[in-house]
Amino acid sequence: MVSDQQNLLFTYYRSLNCYKGTQIKDVVIKPDAPNSLILDKHADYIAAYGSKKDDYEYTLSEYLRMSGIYWGLTVMDLMGQLDRMNQEEIIDFIKSCQHDCGGISASTGHDPHLLYTLSAVQILTLYDRVKAIDVDKVVDYVRGLQQEDGSFAGDKWGEIDTRFSFCAVATLALLGRLDAVDVGKAVEFVLSCMNFDGGFGCRPGSESHAGQIYCCTGFLSITGQLHQVNADLLGWWLCERQLPSGGLNGRPEKLPDVCYSWWVLAALKIIGRIHWIDKAKLRAFILACQDEETGGFADRPGDMVDPFHTLFGVAGLSLLGDEQIKPVNPVFCMPEDVLQRIGLHPDLLT
C-alpha cells in the first residue's frame, strides 16, 4: 500500500512539472457587455426575421422552418407581442405541411418528421387553432412511429433518439391523446438510456448531454414518472455545468451557451433543483449574449444572433424569474397561460 501511495505522489509531482492541467473552457464577459434586458429590440428582430424570405441563409434553414416559426412565435408570446405575427399566413403554411400519413414537415415539399410535427402542434396550441389540421391523423402518425422496444423513430427512416420520445409524448399530450401509444414501454425505453451520472443520452449507452436530459426529464414529467429520476445525482451533474462566467455548458469540458443554459435550467426546474445554480451569474451571462444593435441573442457574447438562441435566452430569463417576461413552462417551453388554457399541468418534483 505504502509503495502505491508513493507512486501516486510521484505521479502528482511529475504532473506539476509537465502536465499543464485542465484549463477550464469558458468565455470572458467584457465590462461593456449588455447588462439590461432590451425586450423591444428582440421583438423587432423576430418580427423582421421572417420578412427576408429571399435571403440565402434563410433559405438554407428551410429544412427546420417549422421549428423556426415555433421559436419565433413562442418568444413573441413570452414578450406579449404575439399579435405582431401573421397568424393566418402561418396556419395556412402549417396546413400545407401536413402529409397524407398525418405527419408534418418543416416546410412544403419536405418530408414529415416528429420534430416538426411537435413544432406545428405547439404553434397551433399557442394560437388555439389545433383543429386547423387533421388531429386524428397526427395521432396515427405518432403512434405508427413507436417501435417494439417502446422507442420512437423520428420518421419512417428509423432514426431512434430519446428526443423523438419527447416529441411523441409532448405532441400527444398537447392534443390530449397520450393514451394513443404504449406509455409503459415508452417509459421503459427512456429509462434504459439513463447513465452512471444520472443523465440521459440519445440511445441506450449514449453519453449524457444536457439537451437529451431536458428531453428525458420532460418526457418523464409528461408521463408522470419523474420519481424514477435520481434527482440528487442528476442535479449535481447539472449544476456542475455552470462555469465561472455564469453560463452553462451542455457536457463537461465544453463552452457555455445560451441554449444549453435553457436545457440545463429547465431540467433543474423539472427535478426541483433550480436553486443549485447561481441565478444572478447566469442572468448576467444570458444578458451579455444580447446584440444591442440588431436585437436577438447569440450562443455566446459577441457571436451572431438567431431566433433559436433568442427564444432560449428569453425563456431562460423567465425561468430565472424575470417579471417583464411571461412565466414559461419548463417542460413544453411554452407560456404557462397557454398550457393553463388547455388544462395541461405536467409534474415537477418538489
Place this chain on the structure above:
Amino acid sequence: MHGRVKVKSTAQQEEEKRKEREKKLKVYLSARDAVFSKKSNGVLDEEALQLTQQLLSSNPDFATLWNFRREILLHLETVKEEEEMQKLYELELLFTESCLKVNPKSYGSWHHRGWVSSRLPRPDWPRELSLCDRCLSVDERNFHCWDYRRFVVKASGVPVSQELRFTDRLIGSNFSNYSSWHYRSTLLPLLQPGTPSPCRKPAHVSPTASPQTHGHRVCEEQLLKEYELVQNAFFTDPNDQSAWFYYRWLLGRAEREEMISCVYVSREGERVTVAFSKLVNAPAEGLVLVLDGQPQQVEWRSVHPLFRHSPVWLCELPPGSISDINNEHNLTVHWTEKHTHRDCALYTGRLESWCRDSATDQELFRSELSIEKTSVLQSELQSCGQLLELEPQNKWCLLTTILLMRALDPLGHERETLAHFQTLKEVDPMRSSYYSDLCSKFMIENTILKMEYAEVRVFSLSDKNLSTLCHLDQLLLVTHINLSSNQLLKLPPQFAMLHCLKVLEADNNAIENLEGLYQLPKLEDVSLRNNHISKLSTLEPLVSCPKLIRLDLRGNPITKTANIQAELAQLLPSVTDLLI
C-alpha cells in the same frame, strides 16, 4: 447557428457579400427545385443522386435529401446486380465521409452512414471501426461518432474486453475524457469476470439495463482495478472533473431490495400505514391486506394528493374491525408482485403496533463493499487525504473525501465532514446551495442512525444548518420532532409521511410554506415561532389535522395583520391555545 463570431464590415464589403450570396442562392434554388421536381414525379435516377450530393455537401442537415437518396438507392437495388450495388454503396460511404469531414456533428450524415452500412451486401466493419478511431482522434468527445462506434461494435460483435482496452488507451493518453469514462461505465457491467470470483449480484443484465440502475453489478475484483485507474487520473490532474464523476459512481450504492420496510397499525384510527423501500404507486402494485386470516377490501391512498408515487401509503380498515382493545389482531400486508410480505401483531390492550426493518439493520447509509474490502476504502481515504494536503482547495477531492468518510463510518467522521462542507462552500460559492442541501441530507441520516441506536421516537434536528428535509419516510414512527434554528423555507408535502407526529417544533427558520402539514392524524402541538408566514392561506393545510389544539405563530409577519385572531379562530376552530 453556433460559434459564428460577429465581424464588423464596411458598406462595400457588405455589398460584395450580398452579391455573392445572391449568386449562391440562385445556384442552390435551381438545384433544390430540380430535386423536388424529380422527387414529386417519382424520378429515381442517378442524376438525382448527383443533385442531392451537390446540395448535401453544403447543407448536410437537409434531411429530406438524405431520405430521397435512400429512396433512389432502394429503387436501384431492384434493378441492379449485387456487385453494382456494392460499388454504389461504397461510393455512398465515401460521400458521407466527405460530409462528415466538413461537418462531423451532422445527425443526418451519421444516420445515413449507418443505414448504408446495414444495406451493404458485404459490409466492412473493421473499416467502420477505424473510421471511428480516426474521427475520435480528431475530437474525442464527438458523441455522434461514439454512438456510431457502439452501433458498429454491436453489429460486428466486437468483444467487450476489446472496447475496454480501447478506453484504456484513450484514458491513458488523456485522462480528461468524459466520453471514455462514460463508455467504461456501460462496459463494466457486461464484463464477465476472468475467475469465478464472487460478484455481488448475479450477472443478470436485462436488455434495458442501464449503468444507473444496474451499475453496481460490477465485480468487486474489477471495482478495485477501477479505483486504481481513477486514482492515477486524479493524481495526474486533480482538477479534471471526469475522473471524479466516475469515482462517485464507483462509490455509489447498489439498488435497495424491493420490500415493505414498515407496517404500522393504529387501533383508534382503524388505519394501516405501510412504508416501502422505494417509491411505488400502491393501488397498482397488487397489495393484499389480510386481517386475522381474512383478506380485506381496502383503498390505498398516498399521504398527500400531490404524490402518485410515494414510499408511504395508508388505508382505513372496516369500522369496528380492530377497535375493541380486548382483542388481539394479526395483520399481514402482501406485496404479491414482489413475492414479499410483512406481518404485524396488535396485542390486547395496545393502542398501536408496528413491525419494521430499521435504517441501521439495513445499513442504509453505508458502503456495500464486503467487510474485508473496506480496508481498500480506508486506503482510498488516505490517498485523498494526501492529495488534499497538496491541494487543500480542491473541491472534487473535498467532496470525495466526504463521500468516502460516509461510506466507512458516517457518525465517526461527522465533525470532519462538516468542516469539509464549510470549505467547499468557500471554494465553490456558485454551488453553495447544493452543498448545503447535501450536508443537510447527511446530517439527517446521522440523526436517524443515532435515534435508532437509542431506540427512541423523538427526533431532534435543531441547529444543524438544514436547508432541506429528506428521508422523511424513515420517520414514520416519530412522535416528537424538533427542527428549530435551521434555514428551512418549507415543510414539503413529504412531511405528511410523519403519521405518528404529535408535537412539531420548527421555530427560527424561514418557513413560508406548510404544504406538508396535511392530514396528520395525531398532530396536537405546532410551534412555528419566528418564521416567514405572512398569509392566512399558508395555514390552510392545518385544517386537515383533526387533533391540533396548540399553535404558536409568534414572530411571523401574519401576526401583524388586522383581525388575525378572529380569522384564525374561524379557520382552525380546534385550536384552543393560540399564540400570536
